[in-house]
Each structure stands twice: as C-alpha cells, then as structure tokens.
Amino acid sequence: MQERPNLLKAAIAAGRPCVGLWCSLASALTTEVVAGSGAGWLLIDGEHSPNDLRSVMAQLQVLGGFTSEPVVRLPSDDPTLIKQAMDIGARSLMIPNVRSADQARAIVAAMNYAPRGFRGFSVAHRANAFGRIAGYHANARAQQLLVAQIECETGLANAAEIAAVDGVDVLFVGPGDLSTNMGAMGNPAAEHVQKAISAVRVAAAKAGKASGILAPVKADADRYLADGFTMVAVGSDLGLLARGADALIASFNR
C-alpha cells in the first residue's frame, strides 16, 4: 500500500492555483457535505473552532473518500500537537502566527523524524494505514505540506526568512489577525494592510514558495488569484450556512 499523493502539494509545486474552503463547524457531516463541492483543499480549523483530535480525525476519515486535501490548522506550534495530528493522518498542517525563521525551523523539526527532526516514532497509526504503508516513516516528508501563517508585523518583517526555511511550503496570510495587528481591526482592505499582503506574496515568491490567503468575498479572491496567490480559501462552511440562512429568511420577511 502507498500513501495517497498530496494533490495540493503537487499543485503548489507546479505553481497551479488551488481553491479551498474553510471548515469551522467541527463536524464530520458538514465537512463531508462541503467536500462534495470538489474543493482542492479543505481547512479543518483547530484554532478558532471547537475541534479536538477526535473530531479532526473523524473529518479526516470522511475526507478519505474525496480528492480534497485536508489541511489541519493547529491552535499553536506545539510539537506535541503536531505529533498527535500527524499520527492521526494530518500531513498538511497550517500553523498560526509564525513570526520567525527559528520558529519555522522548530515546526519543521517537529513534523519530521530524525535525523531531520524529532517527531516521535510510532510503528503504526492512522497516518501509515496502521502499518500497511510500506516505508512510511522514511518517505513521510514527500507528502507533507507546511503552511505558515503570517498574521502580525513581526511575521511580516521576517516573511522572507520564514519563506526561505527548508520545509516551509506556503506563506498564508491571516487577513483578520494581520489587519487587526496592523491597527485596522478586521479590515484587510485597508491600504497599508493590502501593501503588507502583497509583500508576503512577494517574499514567498522570491524564496520559490507559494502564498495563500482566506478571501470569502469573490472579488477579493479573484484579485488575489490574479496577483499570484495560489492557495486561496474562498469561503467557509460557517459563512455559507449562516449567511445563506439569513438571506433566505430575510427574503420571506420583506
């Protein structure tokens, strides 16, 4: 048995845009519903959603039947959480608020077995199909993807060095946090924030890496894709459900 190819990593390596959706409802059922859209990747949010290892695993299990690449966002860069997430089968990780190259190197080390890193070794787990994927431990890095979020001015200032770290694949802008930390709370459209967002893309590109962003407004997503962002989340399960329900009810209340 072989590990299934990481189609998101392949798209990123080829410089092909890959559109995704944000799964915030911590539900295997809603994530399975969203996966039917054919999105290139699905973010399973462990930072701002009530996800835990079991709910993340349940979502990974339902996604096993789809081509969408699950990207698991952890609440921090804690190496224990990285180990646990990878052992249940998360090989594409998004880590919030990465601020320095040293921090990025520590995250890469936590994701990899010795001698490259210090990921704890377990002979069989969900990640290697319970021991059925031959050579998993030696080859795991081939299908790994690390998405480092740039969400504050320190990360912005160090974006080039973070992008240059071997093992970092994507610089991903957190538009809400970045704008808030730049004095424009929740407003990534602010001119100085837009310049910062472009600077992240440029820093990634100069290091030969990809860039990404969450852009739930289509006009923004179209613009970011046209500018060269390739990993773009264009909506969320929460937003689609809440705003869709609001609009539907409002349409009968006029």
Ligand SMILES: O=C(O)C(=O)C[C@H](O)[C@@H](O)CO
């Ligand atoms: O800073 C941001 O914006 C993100 O990282 C995305 C949010 O955390 C996401 O939950 C949507 O609000």
